[in-house]
Amino acid sequence: MTGKQFTSVWLHEPRKATTPQGRSREEIVAAALELLDAEGLDGLSMRKLGAKLRAGATSLYWYVANKDELLELAYDDIWGELVTPDPEVIGWRDTVSVMAHSMRQVILRHPWSADLLGRLPALGPHSLAFTDRMSQAFRLAGFTGMDIDFANATLTGYVLGMTIPEVAWNNSMTSQVDQAQLRETVVRIAADYPGLRDRLAGNTDQDPRLVRELCFDFGLVSVLDGLEARLAK
Amino acid sequence: MTGKQFTSVWLHEPRKATTPQGRSREEIVAAALELLDAEGLDGLSMRKLGAKLRAGATSLYWYVANKDELLELAYDDIWGELVTPDPEVIGWRDTVSVMAHSMRQVILRHPWSADLLGRLPALGPHSLAFTDRMSQAFRLAGFTGMDIDFANATLTGYVLGMTIPEVAWNNSMTSQVDQAQLRETVVRIAADYPGLRDRLAGNTDQDPRLVRELCFDFGLVSVLDGLEARLAK
DNA sequence: ACCTGAACACCGTTCAAGT
DNA sequence: ACCTGAACACCGTTCAAGT
Numbered sequence: 481m482t483g484k485q486f487t488s489v490w491l492h493e494p495r496k497a498t499t500p501q502g503r504s505r506e507e508i509v510a511a512a513l514e515l516l517d518a519e520g521l522d523g524l525s526m527r528k529l530g531a532k533l534r535a536g537a538t539s540l541y542w543y544v545a546n547k548d549e550l551l552e553l554a555y556d557d558i559w560g561e562l563v564t565p566d567p568e569v570i571g572w573r574d575t576v577s578v579m580a581h582s583m584r585q586v587i588l589r590h591p592w593s594a595d596l597l598g599r600l601p602a603l604g605p606h607s608l609a610f611t612d613r614m615s616q617a618f619r620l621a622g623f624t625g626m627d628i629d630f631a632n633a634t635l636t637g638y639v640l641g642m643t644i645p646e647v648a649w650n651n652s653m654t655s656q657v658d659q660a661q662l663r664e665t666v667v668r669i670a671a672d673y674p675g676l677r678d679r680l681a682g683n684t685d686q687d688p689r690l691v692r693e694l695c696f697d698f699g700l701v702s703v704l705d706g707l708e709a710r711l712a713k
Numbered sequence: 714m715t716g717k718q719f720t721s722v723w724l725h726e727p728r729k730a731t732t733p734q735g736r737s738r739e740e741i742v743a744a745a746l747e748l749l750d751a752e753g754l755d756g757l758s759m760r761k762l763g764a765k766l767r768a769g770a771t772s773l774y775w776y777v778a779n780k781d782e783l784l785e786l787a788y789d790d791i792w793g794e795l796v797t798p799d800p801e802v803i804g805w806r807d808t809v810s811v812m813a814h815s816m817r818q819v820i821l822r823h824p825w826s827a828d829l830l831g832r833l834p835a836l837g838p839h840s841l842a843f844t845d846r847m848s849q850a851f852r853l854a855g856f857t858g859m860d861i862d863f864a865n866a867t868l869t870g871y872v873l874g875m876t877i878p879e880v881a882w883n884n885s886m887t888s889q890v891d892q893a894q895l896r897e898t899v900v901r902i903a904a905d906y907p908g909l910r911d912r913l914a915g916n917t918d919q920d921p922r923l924v925r926e927l928c929f930d931f932g933l934v935s936v937l938d939g940l941e942a943r944l945a946k
Numbered sequence: 947a948c949c950t951g952a953a954c955a956c957c958g959t960t961c962a963a964g965t
Numbered sequence: 966a967c968c969t970g971a972a973c974a975c976c977g978t979t980c981a982a983g984t
Contacts, residue, residue, distance in 0.1 A: 486885050491898050495947095502948055526977065538978075539949050547977065598827030598877040601885050603902060612906040619908065626924075627931070629912060633875065634932030641874025642866065644831040652719050652834050665724050669836060673845040675852065679862060691859075698860070699867030706939025728966095735967055759958065771959075772968050780958065 489549040490603040495542070503533065505543050509553045516554060521592040524551075551596060556604025558590045564613045572621035573704060579614055580639045580700055587643045594647035597640060611636075622711045631707050638703045642696055722782040723836040728775070736766065738776050742786045749787060754825040757784075784829060789837025791823045797846045805854035806937060812847055813872050813933055820876045827880040830873060844869075855944045864940050871936045875929055 494505060511532050515524045526547060530537035544550045563582040567575040587593050611632060618631045653662075663680075670676045727738060744765050748757045759780060763770035777783045796815040800808040820826050844865060851864045896913075903909045 488885065490902055525975085527975090536950050538951080538980095541978075542948060594831030595828065598830065598881050599884065601881050602878070603899070605905075608903060608906055608909065612909050615908050626912065626927075628908075630928045630931040631935075633928050634871070634935055637874035637878075637932060638867070638871045638936070639874060640877065641872060642870035644873065644877065645835070645870075648831050649834050651832065652721070662719055666836070669723055670841060672838075673841055675848050675861075676841065676845050679859065694859075695863045695866050698863040699870060702864075702867055702939035702943060703871070703936055704939070705942050706935035706937070709938050709942065710935060758956085760956090769969050771961095771970080774959075775967060 487545075488601060488603055489544075489552045503535070503539075503543065505553065508533065508540060508543055509550070509557060512550055512554045513557060516592045517590060521595050524592075548600065552600050552604065555593060555596050555600060556602070556606045558586055558593055559602075559604070559606035559610050561586050561589075562606075562610055564610065567617035567620045572617040573708070575617040576614060576635055577700065577704065579610075579617075580635060581696075583636070583639045584643045584696065587640075587647060588650075591647045591650065594644045597644060621708075627710075631710075634707065635703060638699060642699060646692060720778075721834060721836055722777075722785045736768070736772075736776065738786065741766065741773060741776055742783070742790060745783055745787045746790060749825045750823060754828050757825075781833065785833050785837065788826060788829050788833060789835070789839045791819055791826055792835075792837070792839035792843050794819050794822075795839075795843055797843065800850035800853045805850040806941070808850040809847060809868055810933065810937065812843075812850075813868060814929075816869070816872045817876045817929065820873075820880060821883075824880045824883065827877045830877060854941075860943075864943075867940065868936060871932060875932060879925060 508529070512524060512529055515529060515532065525537075526540055527537040529550075530540055533540075540550070544553070561582075563578055565575045565578050570578075614632050614635070615628050618628045621631075623631050667677060667680055670680055741762070745757060745762055748762060748765065758770075759773055760770040763773055766773075773783070777786070794815075796811055798808045798811050803811075847865050847868070848861050851861045854864075856864050900910060900913055903913055
């Protein structure tokens with residue numbers, strides 16, 4: 481009885497903007513994005529956003545039902561930044577590979593999006609366009625029926641799962657952190673796990689950004705190899 | 714100058730519990746877990762938790778520096794529920810496969826954890842023990858050096874990325890939702906994407922829970938095949 | 947049609963004060 | 966050593982009232 485209904489910005493029409501006066505959704509979402517990129521998810525409050533638009537905080541509720549809907553709009557927007565090659569031109573494997581790297585970059589560029597992935601369903605037009613384009617590549621590869629969606633979910637799952645904790649890690653670090661001290665504490669924590677400890681110790685001289693790139697590529701190639709192997713059967 | 718330092722519960726000793734009087738961290742974390750499981754991430758507030766423990770909200774700050782540290786503690790706890798087979802007994806591939814399924818179940822059982830993955834680094838003992846066990850399996854498989862960690866990251870990345878959006882989806886749904894109406898709206902949204910639309914339409918008769926299981930297995934097998942292929946080279 | 951301000955019911959956290 | 970209450974600086978959202 482008390483269960484909330486399923487709701488989403490994408491499930492109902494926006495208020496008609498028949499009159500050219502007043503603000504617009506686009507304007508509001510653009511301002512929200514600026515705030516999110518500059519200050520993170522906690523930096524976006526309805527009051528701050530109102531102030532930025534030189535308006536009362538509560539005036540926003542005329543354009544948007546609540547804050548979650550606003551976040552859904554902002555969230556969909558960033559997927560418009562994705563690079564989506566044409567699989568007919570460069571082939572399916574390069575297409576999805578480029579898309580995977582591009583996805584990772586979008587999330588790293590907008591770290592607040594990592595927090596939203598586990599909270600809001602992605603039903604916006606940019607998300608769908610992206611899914612559609614990736615499906616096209618997998619169909620071209622030779623997948624059929626539900627396997628197209630499965631391959632899709634496998635690859636995007638890999639990218640998200642690899643990138644989300646990377647954001648969490650970046651969040652906790654800043655340039656202010658004493659790297660040497662951090663390393664020392666991590667090693668102390670890992671002391672009980674010999675394998676882990678030894679590999680951490682052997683890593684001292686590596687650039688962490690580079691290591692993460694290598695790791696991402698390693699996994700991406702593995703996932704794609706695994707998917708390709710299915711086609712041969 | 715203003716950058717926050719890297720901090721984590723795991724990086725400093727807890728306040729010594731030399732005296733047996735007063736509350737304990739364990740007690741507090743256990744109560745927090747109950748609240749989280751029952752009411753989700755938003756259901757946990759310091760005031761509510763204090764009330765549940767028949768204490769003032771602010772008394773908790775004697776045991777824990779802030780709410781994030783409390784969440785780190787709760788978050789690490791759930792990974793203690795993981796099934797971790799012995800790779801020496803059942804082989805590496807079955808081991809990591811069982812662990813992958815177990816991970817997914819833990820997240821689905823504690824949906825609030827999905828929100829935390831992008832926010833807090835996982836440095837607790839349960840997380841480390843889990844990583845260590847999985848590394849052991851991959852070493853047994855034949856991986857060496859950094860490839861052990863890469864294989865690890867690839868598999869756990871896949872599981873997280875597959876499961877986090879599943880939680881987001883579950884969050885938005887309740888038993889109250891009119892499935893027929895939802896389907897109709899989704900199809901309307903997907904109208905512009907023929908491939909997507911057709912596959913959605915063809916899916917009508919499937920149990921969504923079952924489809925997600927199939928999808929997870931499809932991806933898991935693909936990822937493991939891809940990793941296994943590396944060993945042959 | 948659009949915007950405002952006041953008000954409600956919350957937050958996390960600090961801190962001086964108590965025992 | 967442990968706990969309290971008051972206080973500060975915030976939240977999202979509703980709603981009657983304005984233009």
